Structures are given as structure tokens and as C-alpha cells.
Amino acid sequence: xxxxxxxxxGSHATCALVEDQKVLLSQTLTTEGSKGLASLLPSLAxxxxxxxxxxxxxxxxxxxxxxxxxxxxxxxxxxxxSTNAKYDDAPQLDLRxxxxxxxxxxxxxxxxxxxxxxxxxxxxAARGSEDVVMITLGTGIGGAAMIEGRLLRGRHAQAGCxxxxxxxxxxxxxxxxxxxxxxxxxxxGWSLPQVCRATRGFDGSPLAKEEPITFERLFHxxxxxxxxxxxxxxxxxxxxxxxxxxxxxAYDPEIVVLGGGVMRSSAAILPFLQNYADHHAWxxxxxxxxxxxxxxxxxxxxxxxxxxxxxxxx
Amino acid sequence: xxxxxxxxxGSHATCALVEDQKVLLSQTLTTEGSKGLASLLPSLAxxxxxxxxxxxxxxxxxxxxxxxxxxxxxxxxxxxxSTNAKYDDAPQLDLRxxxxxxxxxxxxxxxxxxxxxxxxxxxxAARGSEDVVMITLGTGIGGAAMIEGRLLRGRHAQAGCxxxxxxxxxxxxxxxxxxxxxxxxxxxGWSLPQVCRATRGFDGSPLAKEEPITFERLFHxxxxxxxxxxxxxxxxxxxxxxxxxxxxxAYDPEIVVLGGGVMRSSAAILPFLQNYADHHAWxxxxxxxxxxxxxxxxxxxxxxxxxxxxxxxx
Numbered sequence: 001x002x003x004x005x006x007x008x009x010g011s012h013a014t015c016a017l018v019e020d021q022k023v024l025l026s027q028t029l030t031t032e033g034s035k036g037l038a039s040l041l042p043s044l045a046x047x048x049x050x051x052x053x054x055x056x057x058x059x060x061x062x063x064x065x066x067x068x069x070x071x072x073x074x075x076x077x078x079x080x081x082s083t084n085a086k087y088d089d090a091p092q093l094d095l096r097x098x099x100x101x102x103x104x105x106x107x108x109x110x111x112x113x114x115x116x117x118x119x120x121x122x123x124x125a126a127r128g129s130e131d132v133v134m135i136t137l138g139t140g141i142g143g144a145a146m147i148e149g150r151l152l153r154g155r156h157a158q159a160g161c162x163x164x165x166x167x168x169x170x171x172x173x174x175x176x177x178x179x180x181x182x183x184x185x186x187x188x189g190w191s192l193p194q195v196c197r198a199t200r201g202f203d204g205s206p207l208a209k210e211e212p213i214t215f216e217r218l219f220h221x222x223x224x225x226x227x228x229x230x231x232x233x234x235x236x237x238x239x240x241x242x243x244x245x246x247x248x249x250a251y252d253p254e255i256v257v258l259g260g261g262v263m264r265s266s267a268a269i270l271p272f273l274q275n276y277a278d279h280h281a282w283x284x285x286x287x288x289x290x291x292x293x294x295x296x297x298x299x300x301x302x303x304x305x306x307x308x309x310x311x312x313x314x
Numbered sequence: 315x316x317x318x319x320x321x322x323x324g325s326h327a328t329c330a331l332v333e334d335q336k337v338l339l340s341q342t343l344t345t346e347g348s349k350g351l352a353s354l355l356p357s358l359a360x361x362x363x364x365x366x367x368x369x370x371x372x373x374x375x376x377x378x379x380x381x382x383x384x385x386x387x388x389x390x391x392x393x394x395x396s397t398n399a400k401y402d403d404a405p406q407l408d409l410r411x412x413x414x415x416x417x418x419x420x421x422x423x424x425x426x427x428x429x430x431x432x433x434x435x436x437x438x439a440a441r442g443s444e445d446v447v448m449i450t451l452g453t454g455i456g457g458a459a460m461i462e463g464r465l466l467r468g469r470h471a472q473a474g475c476x477x478x479x480x481x482x483x484x485x486x487x488x489x490x491x492x493x494x495x496x497x498x499x500x501x502x503g504w505s506l507p508q509v510c511r512a513t514r515g516f517d518g519s520p521l522a523k524e525e526p527i528t529f530e531r532l533f534h535x536x537x538x539x540x541x542x543x544x545x546x547x548x549x550x551x552x553x554x555x556x557x558x559x560x561x562x563x564a565y566d567p568e569i570v571v572l573g574g575g576v577m578r579s580s581a582a583i584l585p586f587l588q589n590y591a592d593h594h595a596w597x598x599x600x601x602x603x604x605x606x607x608x609x610x611x612x613x614x615x616x617x618x619x620x621x622x623x624x625x626x627x628x
Contacts, residue, residue, distance in 0.1 A: 130469070157566075
């Protein structure tokens with residue numbers, strides 16, 4: 001089975017032709033989320049057509065176009081329902097009509113974290129499992145959940161994909177979502193500099209001499225023994241541990257897949273979180289396995305196959 | 315439609331005959347959870363038979379027996395899968411066979427919080443809604459969730475019913491479940507005395523002169539202006555607020571039903587939590603309504619009708 005796929009993030013859009021468990025050809029465009037989606041659509045259609053042409057495929061060979069969007073999506077109506085300062089015109093667009101007119105094929109759209117989960121279930125770290133939570137640790141913290149083979153969506157398309165917005169510190173920092181002490185507000189790329197600066201002794205830490213403060217630098221300086229970096233690293237790990245336990249308790253998975261840019265430091269994160277879950281999650285049936293995502297940037301693209309084929313999206 | 319129902323708690327069992335949205339007759343037995351369930355079964359069967367006799371009903375008039383159990387239940391296999399120091403023999407029992415032999419009717423079993431949610435959806439505070447979270451604030455904190463008309467159960471029967479065990483303080487108290495900083499460990503009946511005693515000035519508070527420390531007393535002394543009681547009350551409300559937001563973000567409901575003994579002080583709790591959710595839950599589609607449970611001790615019993623009839627348990 002072949003399919004077209006678009007993975008749209010805030011600063012890039014990857015267009016691809018996928019077949020079964022492989023990305024045959026892809027092209028990544030630089031975008032500006034603040035400029036809206038409507039003006040971007042012609043470039044997407046032309047990139048997809050060019051890819052098909054290069055591979056020698058026709059629209060009729062593809063079961064459809066699957067669109068991974070960085071916001072809340074109502075899959076059943078093929079509509080974006082909410083954005084967060086990126087592509088704010090998207091809820092007004094009839095993307096299904098655009099796809100029909102420009103490519104002449106079926107159109108499906110889903111939240112990007114849900115599509116990444118579907119990809120990892122179909123061809124990656126959670127292959128064959130029906131009970132999966134995915135967490136992406138990056139600038140923010142994304143999430144998605146599958147329960148008994150069914151992708152969790154919810155009445156307003158929010159269920160499962162606000163994983164980073166479970167409060168883990170009830171008296172903590174204000175999050176961009178409006179809540180207080182969300183995991184994302186306590187230990188994600190955008191909040192890390194605030195957390196570091198609020199740590200005693202920060203001014204004397206090598207972290208204070210570098211901009212921007214990233215997890216990569218944090219883990220580096222912690223490994224070198226800087227006490228501020230060590231303290232913040234322990235705090236972030238404990239926040240993520242609490243989040244993993246909360247998501248296990250909420251969704252009852254067998255596997256938690258961890259992805260996102262922060263997992264480049266996987267060796268410093270995964271063993272800690274597996275041990276944390278083993279000791280603190282209440283799972284009388286056994287142990288939840290934590291696994292690094294395997295598909296990287298291709299996860300959402302490969303999610304196109306199950307999204308269009310219906311597997312794992314019962 | 316008539317049905318038999320049993321609601322089994324740690325220290326009591328209520329047996330009842332229900333019809334549509336009413337409990338026709340019920341009887342409550344005192345039990346000792348520590349003594350196991352097997353020895354209790356003959357009393358339950360005889361109480362149910364006596365109730366039918368008094369009402370003039372036959373087993374054939376009832377669509378079955380619905381059993382609400384205070385532990386993890388695999389509804390599809392009609393098995394208790396995990397207990398917590400109450401009726402620890404239950405996972406070994408063939409309750410379906412017991413019901414067939416002693417009453418000659420169909421048997422269904424479900425977690426008690428899930429049955430209470432089904433009752434409230436069928437005949438109480440969430441009538442007609444398909445997207446509901448229920449939270450019971452008592453000695454512990456119970457939970458259940460329904461998403462798009464489907465009761466959330468999960469692979470190992472844990473999904474939705476560990477609502478009280480979302481960590482809301484990642485560096486907080488150890489919970490009885492093994493996790494750290496669960497809402498239940500920070501603001502429930504069993505943890506309240508620890509929280510009070512850890513509050514500065516406790517020895518001078520009227521709370522220190524009374525045993526046991528209950529939420530009723532806490533709210534009383536807070537209303538009288540005791541600074542320790544005020545501080546602990548604010549802290550508990552903030553914990554519950556974080557929990558409500560976490561459950562809204564996890565399950566995407568339209569209604570959150572709040573029940574349990576602590577809700578006797580509903581006037582001090584509900585307006586705060588509604589306001590908290592209005593300001594801190596991320597729900598671009600509108601506002602989640604918070605409502606007090608309406609059915610009290612009858613909620614799980616009335617859940618028998620949808621459990622046996624299949625409504626709301628798709």
C-alpha cells in the first residue's frame with residue numbers, strides 16, 4: 001500500500017510518499033507557522049506531485065493523503081479544531097476539498113503526536129502492541145495514547161494528546177496552556193531555562209555562561225559534575241517519572257514509547273525512567289516497558305498507512 | 315427492567331433489587347473485608363433471595379445480578395484481578411458459577427467506581443452525557459471515566475479507575491499505591507492527618523486537640539478562621555484542582571461528577587473547583603461543568619441497569 005503523507009510542524013513541513021513500512025521519498029520545506037496554512041497549501045501540493053513524479057507513481061496508486069498537524073484535530077470531520085499560534089487559519093480551511101481539487105485523492109488528518117504513535121505501533125518501537133502511550137520530550141511535551149487497539153481521541157479531540165499537561169506540581173509554574181505545574185512547565189525545552197535560573201547557585205554554573213540553555217548542555221554539565229546541572233537534571237527526571245506514572249495510571253498501557261529531541265540523551269533518561277516506573281507505577285499485572293522511539297522524524301509519516309488503512313485506528 | 319445488585323465496600327455490602335431508575339428494596343450487611351469474600355457469599359445470596367421474596371419478584375424477572383467490587387475487575391472475564399487488603403480471595407473465586415448455582419441468573423461484575431459513574435450517567439448528575447469523569451473524594455480518591463459513551467477499562471482493567479493516583483506533587487508523599495505525590499497521598503481522608511501535622515503551627519491549632527482529623531472538622535475550623543485549618547484547606551483545594559485539570563486533560567470530558575463523603579462539604583469545594591477548572595483547564599471548545607453526585611450510595615446499585623442492559627457500556 002502506498003500513501004502520501006505530510007508532517008507539518010511549526011517551522012517545517014515534510015512531504016512524503018510512503019509504502020508499507022518505508023518512506024520512499026520525502027522533501028522538507030521550511031515554513032512559517034505564523035503566516036498561516038492557506039498560503040502554504042500550493043507548495044505542499046506541488047511538492048507531493050513532484051515526489052510522485054520522481055518515483056513514477058500516480059495519485060491513483062495512493063490510498064490517500066494523511067496529514068499530521070501540530071494542533072488539535074477532529075479526525076472524523078477532517079478539521080483542525082484548535083491551534084497554538086501556528087497556522088491559526090487552519091480551522092477555517094476545507095482541507096478535504098483542497099486535497100480533492102489539487103491531488104484528486106482521499107484526505108485524512110490527525111494530530112501529529114497521534115500519527116507518530118500510530119507509526120511507532122505500525123512499524124517502530126511498539127510494533128504489535130495495542131496498549132501504548134507515547135511521550136515526546138522536546139520544546140514541549142507531546143503525547144498520545146492507544147487503548148486496546150483503539151486510538152484515544154475523545155469528544156473534543158483532546159484525549160491522550162495533552163500528556164504533557166498533566167499537572168505534576170500543583171503549586172508550580174504557570175504553563176502556556178493556562179494550567180499550573182504541568183510536566184511541560186516544569187521540565188521541557190521552553191521551561192528549562194526558567195528552572196535553571198531559579199536554582200540556587202545558577203550564576204556560578206557553566207550553564208549561566210551559555211545561551212540557549214538546552215537539555216543537551218544540561219546533561220553534559222551534569223555529567224561533568226556541575227552541582228546546579230546535577231540538581232536540575234535530577235529534578236527533570238523526577239518530573240518525567242511522575243508524568244510516566246501518571247500516564248500509566250491514566251491509560252493502562254503495556255508500552256511507553258519515548259521520543260522527541262531530548263531523547264538524544266536517552267542513556268541518561270531511559271534507565272532512570274524504567275526503574276522509576278518499575279518501583280512507582282501500580283501495575284499488579286506486571287511491568288510496563290519503556291522504549292525509545294525508533295522512527296524519529298519518520299514516525300508521523302509512517303502513521304499514514306494505518307490512518308488510511310484503518311489498522312490500529314479502530 | 316429489574317435487576318439485582320450488590321455494592322461491596324470494605325466494611326459493608328448493600329444488596330438490592332433495582333428497577334429502571336429506582337432502588338426498590340435494599341439491605342446492608344456489615345462485612346469484614348479482611349475475612350475474604352467466599353465466606354460472605356451465602357449471606358449475599360440469602361439477602362438477595364429475601365429481597366426478591368419481599369417484593370414478590372422471581373429471579374426470572376431480573377436481567378441478572380450486577381456486582382460492584384472495591385478493587386480492579388476484568389469485566390469481560392467476570393473476574394476480580396486485584397484487591398487491596400480487602401477480600402483478597404476474590405481473584406480465585408468463580409463468581410459467575412456461584413451466581414448461577416445460588417440464584418440461577420446472569421452475572422456481571424465491575425469496579426465500584428465505574429458502576430457509580432454508570433449510575434450517575436444513567437439516572438443522576440451526568441444523565442444523558444457520554445463524556446464524563448467521576449471523582450469520589452473519601453478515605454481514598456476513586457475515579458472512573460467514560461469517553462464518547464464508552465466506559466474506559468483498558469487492557470488490565472486499570473484505565474480510568476486510578477484517578478486518585480495521578481501524581482500532582484512529583485516530590486511529595488509516598489502513596490499506598492507505591493507512587494509519589496498522588497492526589498490521594500496529598501489530600502484524602504487517610505493522608506489528611508499527616509498533612510495537618512506537617513503544617514507549621516499545628517500544635518496550637520484546635521485540629522491538634524481532636525481525633526480523628528476529618529475533612530468535616532478541617533472545613534469547620536477553617537470557617538472559624540483557624541490559620542492552620544485555612545492553610546491546609548487551601549492546599550487540599552489546590553491539589554483537587556490540579557487533579558480535576560489533569561483528569562480533564564487526560565479524558566476530555568464535558569462533565570466532572572464529584573462524589574464521596576468529603577462532598578458533604580460541597581459548598582466549600584465545588585465553587586472553588588469550578589472556578590479553578592474554568593481558569594486552568596485547556597478546553598478551547600468550551601467549559602467543563604462540575605457537578606455534585608446525585609445518587610449517593612445508590613449510584614453503584616443503579617449502575618446495574620446499564621451494566622446488564624448494555625446502555626452506556628458500549
